[in-house]
Amino acid sequence: MAVLAIAVVVNQFRTAHLEREHSIQMQTEHYVKAVEAHVTYSIQSVDLSLIGFANAIKVMPAKQSRSPETMTELLSSRESSFNSDYWITFIDPKGNAVAASIGNSVIGASYADRDYFKVHVNNDAHGKLFIGAPSIGRVSKKRLFFLSRRVENAKGEFMGVVAAPLNVDRYVRVFENSRLDSDVSIALIHAGGKVIARVPNFEKAFARDMRATPLFDNVSKAPSGSFKSVSVIDNLSRIFSYRVINGLPLIVVVGNNDAETTRLLQQNYLVGGAGLAMLLLLMLGAGHFFLRTYRRQEEREHRYRALYSASHDMERQLRANEESMKQASLLFQNSGEGMMVTDAQGLILTVNPAFSMLSGYAEKELIGRHAQTLASSRNDQEFFDRLVEGVNETGHWKGEIWHRNKDEEELLVAMVINTVYDEQGKPFRYVALMSDITQKKASEEIIWRQANFDTLTGLPNRRMFHEHLRKEMKKTDRSQLPMALVFVDLDYFKEINDTLGHDKGDLLLKEVATRLLSCVRSTDTVARLGGDEFTVIIGELRNPGDVMRTAQEILQQMSRPFQLGDNIAHISGSIGITLYPEDGADAETLIKNADQAMYTAKQQGRNRFNYFAPFMQESTHARINLVNDLRQAVSHNQLRLMYQPIIDLTSGAIVKAEALVRWQHPLRGLLSPADFITVAESSGMMIGIGDWVFQQAARQARQWQAIASPAFQICVNKSASQFRDDSSNYQQWLDFLHELQLKPKSIVVEVTDKLLLDVANSNIGLGHEHMQICLDDFGTGCALTFLKRFRVDYIKINPADGLLICEAMIAMAHKLNIKVIAEGIETPQQLSALTASGCDFGQGYLLSKPILAEELQEKLQKQVEPVNK
Numbered sequence: 001m002a003v004l005a006i007a008v009v010v011n012q013f014r015t016a017h018l019e020r021e022h023s024i025q026m027q028t029e030h031y032v033k034a035v036e037a038h039v040t041y042s043i044q045s046v047d048l049s050l051i052g053f054a055n056a057i058k059v060m061p062a063k064q065s066r067s068p069e070t071m072t073e074l075l076s077s078r079e080s081s082f083n084s085d086y087w088i089t090f091i092d093p094k095g096n097a098v099a100a101s102i103g104n105s106v107i108g109a110s111y112a113d114r115d116y117f118k119v120h121v122n123n124d125a126h127g128k129l130f131i132g133a134p135s136i137g138r139v140s141k142k143r144l145f146f147l148s149r150r151v152e153n154a155k156g157e158f159m160g161v162v163a164a165p166l167n168v169d170r171y172v173r174v175f176e177n178s179r180l181d182s183d184v185s186i187a188l189i190h191a192g193g194k195v196i197a198r199v200p201n202f203e204k205a206f207a208r209d210m211r212a213t214p215l216f217d218n219v220s221k222a223p224s225g226s227f228k229s230v231s232v233i234d235n236l237s238r239i240f241s242y243r244v245i246n247g248l249p250l251i252v253v254v255g256n257n258d259a260e261t262t263r264l265l266q267q268n269y270l271v272g273g274a275g276l277a278m279l280l281l282l283m284l285g286a287g288h289f290f291l292r293t294y295r296r297q298e299e300r301e302h303r304y305r306a307l308y309s310a311s312h313d314m315e316r317q318l319r320a321n322e323e324s325m326k327q328a329s330l331l332f333q334n335s336g337e338g339m340m341v342t343d344a345q346g347l348i349l350t351v352n353p354a355f356s357m358l359s360g361y362a363e364k365e366l367i368g369r370h371a372q373t374l375a376s377s378r379n380d381q382e383f384f385d386r387l388v389e390g391v392n393e394t395g396h397w398k399g400e401i402w403h404r405n406k407d408e409e410e411l412l413v414a415m416v417i418n419t420v421y422d423e424q425g426k427p428f429r430y431v432a433l434m435s436d437i438t439q440k441k442a443s444e445e446i447i448w449r450q451a452n453f454d455t456l457t458g459l460p461n462r463r464m465f466h467e468h469l470r471k472e473m474k475k476t477d478r479s480q481l482p483m484a485l486v487f488v489d490l491d492y493f494k495e496i497n498d499t500l501g502h503d504k505g506d507l508l509l510k511e512v513a514t515r516l517l518s519c520v521r522s523t524d525t526v527a528r529l530g531g532d533e534f535t536v537i538i539g540e541l542r543n544p545g546d547v548m549r550t551a552q553e554i555l556q557q558m559s560r561p562f563q564l565g566d567n568i569a570h571i572s573g574s575i576g577i578t579l580y581p582e583d584g585a586d587a588e589t590l591i592k593n594a595d596q597a598m599y600t601a602k603q604q605g606r607n608r609f610n611y612f613a614p615f616m617q618e619s620t621h622a623r624i625n626l627v628n629d630l631r632q633a634v635s636h637n638q639l640r641l642m643y644q645p646i647i648d649l650t651s652g653a654i655v656k657a658e659a660l661v662r663w664q665h666p667l668r669g670l671l672s673p674a675d676f677i678t679v680a681e682s683s684g685m686m687i688g689i690g691d692w693v694f695q696q697a698a699r700q701a702r703q704w705q706a707i708a709s710p711a712f713q714i715c716v717n718k719s720a721s722q723f724r725d726d727s728s729n730y731q732q733w734l735d736f737l738h739e740l741q742l743k744p745k746s747i748v749v750e751v752t753d754k755l756l757l758d759v760a761n762s763n764i765g766l767g768h769e770h771m772q773i774c775l776d777d778f779g780t781g782c783a784l785t786f787l788k789r790f791r792v793d794y795i796k797i798n799p800a801d802g803l804l805i806c807e808a809m810i811a812m813a814h815k816l817n818i819k820v821i822a823e824g825i826e827t828p829q830q831l832s833a834l835t836a837s838g839c840d841f842g843q844g845y846l847l848s849k850p851i852l853a854e855e856l857q858e859k860l861q862k863q864v865e866p867v868n869k
C-alpha cells in the first residue's frame, strides 16, 4: 500500500507540470488518508484497552467491582499494554477517580464536570466510545484529549467510567516526522471544533476553535474533500484535504503550500534532469519515511485488526450474553417462582420479587443474610446435612423444605438448588428456585386421605386395606411367620340404624373402630371396608394362638354396651379368620375365604368366630350357583304358585287360600321356599320375587272372587327382608289392587311376629286400614300389645304347639276381636278339637295340601254349584 502510494505520488509529481494544483490536491488527499489510518489505528488501540477493562468489570462479581484495590490491580495487570502516550483512569459513579494505570497521582481527583463523564452518566454515548474535546490535564498539566467508555455491571447498572487521556504530544511528534516539507500542515481536529494536534505551530493551534473556518464549511457538506484557503493559524495559503474519520468525532486535515510546490517544480524545470532527480530524491526520502511509517502502520494494522476482531468477537459474545442476561433478568424479575442467589458461603446476594412475596421480606432485608436463617426449625439438622451433601456432591439439590416467612408462618416450599462454579471449578454462587406448595400439599393430603381412609372412623379404607394386606403378605414371605386376616361383621347392625337413627349408628361404628384398635398391636392394621364390615390384619404371628385370643377379645369388646348419646345399644359381631399362606395364596382368595368363614359364623347363630375351612368353600360354590340360577327364575318363568285352601270351620267352605311359592328348577326339580328364600333374601332378590307372588295372587283373587264369593281372600307371605329393604312397595301393591278393581281386603298379608317387631321399631306401618294382616306363627315372641297396635285381623296358630295352648289363644284372640286360622291340621282329632274351641278357619294336609290354581278353581266351582242349584 505504501509503495503504491509513493508510486502514485511520484507519478503525480511527474505530471505536475500539467496539472499543478490538481496534483497538489491529489498529494494532500493521499497524505490525509495516511494520516487518517494512523489516527484511526492509534485510537482503536487505546479503545481496545478500554473495552477490555470495561468488560472485565462487567463480568466481575459485584463486590469486587466496588473495590478500588481490585480496580488498581486490574489496571496494573494491564499496564504492560500501555505506553507513556496514554493511561487509563477508572472514575466511580460520583465522578471521582478511584484507580489509574499510572499510579495514585490522579486518585481522588474529581472528573464529574468533564464532558465525557456527563455523557456516560446519562448513557448518551449508548455504550459506544466517546471522545471528548482536548483540554489541559487536571493533574498532569499535559495537553490531552479523552477516550472514554461507560462501565456497567451485569445488571446494566452504571458502575463508572473508564477514561484514557491521550497525550496530544504523541500526534504532534508523528505529524512532525511525516511532513514532506516545512509548508505542509497536518492537523487533527475534534468534531466539536477544537484543534487537538497540529504541525506546525502546535502551541498556538492547540484547542483553537475552528468552527468558523472554511474547513467546517466543507465538513458540513461532505465527510471528505479538498479546498484552497488561507490558514487561520499561520496565514499561509494552502490546498487542504480533509477526512472525517469514520465513526469517530475526529477530522484529519493535510495542507500544502502551492507556492512552495510551484517553486520546486519551476526549479525542476529550470535545472532540468538534475532538478527532477533532486525532487525524486526528495520524494524518495519522504517516500522512505512514509514507507517506514506505512510498514509500521501495516504491522500495527495487522495487529490491531487481529486485536480488534478478537475484541469484536468478545463484544459480540458479550452482547449475546447481555441479551440473554437481559432475558434472564426479565425472567428473574417477573417469574412466579421465588429465586434467590447466594455466594459460596450461603449469604444472600439477591432475590427476585416472587421470593419477596413468598418470604414477606424486601430484598434489602435479605441481602447479606445467611439463606439457612430463612428455614424453619421444622427441618432438622439431619435434613440440612443431607442437603449440603447433595449440593456438594452433585452441584444441585431438589426437595421440599419448611420456610419461615417474615410473619413467622411456616410454608412448605418446593426448592431446587443449583451451583455456579468459578473458573477454578470452585462453587461461586448458589441459585435457589422456590415455590410455595403448602396449599397444594394440604389439598393433596386431603385427597390422599379421602382416597385411603374412611372418613367416619378414620381407619384405612378398602383401598388402603388392600395395600397393607399385600405388604403384610410380602413380609410373611420373607419372615416365614404366618399372617392372619380377620373379618368382622356386626350382627343386626341395621336395627341400630332403624331404631336409634343413622347418627347413632355412626357413633356406634366409630366406637367399634376404637374398640377394635384396642384389641390389636400398633403394627396391626384395622380397616373399615364399608357398612358394618371391618378387617384386622395381624402380621408376623409368632404364636398362632394369638389370633384366637384376638378374636375372642373382639367379641368381648363388641358385647360391652355402647353408650350412644342418651341411648345404650347392644350388639355383637360375627368373625371369619383366614391364615396366610394356608388359606389362600393371593389376597383375593384370602379375603373371599375370610368372608366365607364370617358368613358361616352368621349362619351358625352369629356372635362367634370361625376359622376358614375348605368345606365352607364348597357350600359357597353351591350358594353362588343357586344365586345365579335364581336370577333367571323370574324371567324364565320358573316360579309357580301353589294354593293351600283355608276352610271356614263353621261352614266347611273354602273361603281363603294361602299362596305358596315354588321354584321349578330346571335340574333340581320343584324347590320349596326353604331351599331358596334365604339365598333370595341375602342376594337382594326377595323384593322381585315378592312382587311377582303378590301380582299373581291378586290376579287369582279377582278370578276366584268372581267364581266363589266377593269375600274370597288370598294370603301372601311377606318376608322380613321385603320390609327391611323397601317399605315403599306397599303402596305399589295397593295401586296394583286398585288397577285390578279389587278391594284391599282381597289380600291378607301374612307376617311373622319378628317382622312385626321390626316394623314397630321402624314405624313403617303396614297399612292395616287397607290390606288385612295375619300374624303367622303367633306366640313365638310377640307381645299382645302389638296385636292391638297393629290391628291384626288374624292370627295363625298350629295344633302342633298343643291343643290346650291353641284353645287359650283362640279365646284370647276372640276377646280382642281377632279371628284365628289354624294351620298344619293333620288329624281329624285336631280338626274337631279346634272346631270345638271355636277356631274360625283351618288349613292343613287333612283338608288339602297346597294344590295348583286349576285344581283349586275346580274345587271352588264345585263348591258354588249346589248353592246355585
Ligand SMILES: Nc1nc2c(ncn2[C@@H]2O[C@H](COP(=O)(O)OP(=O)(O)OP(=O)(O)O)[C@@H](O)[C@H]2O)c(=O)[nH]1
Pocket (backbone or CB within 6 Å): 456, 489, 490, 491, 492, 493, 494, 495, 497, 501, 502, 503, 504, 505, 506, 509, 530, 531, 532, 602
Ligand atoms: N349408620 C350407618 N349405617 C351404615 C353405614 N354404612 C352402611 N350402613 C348400614 O349398615 C347396615 C349393614 O347391614 P348388614 O350388614 O347388611 O345387616 P345387619 O343388619 O348387620 O345384619 P347381619 O349382617 O346379617 O347380621 C345397612 O343397613 C346399611 O344401611 C354408615 O356409614 N353409617
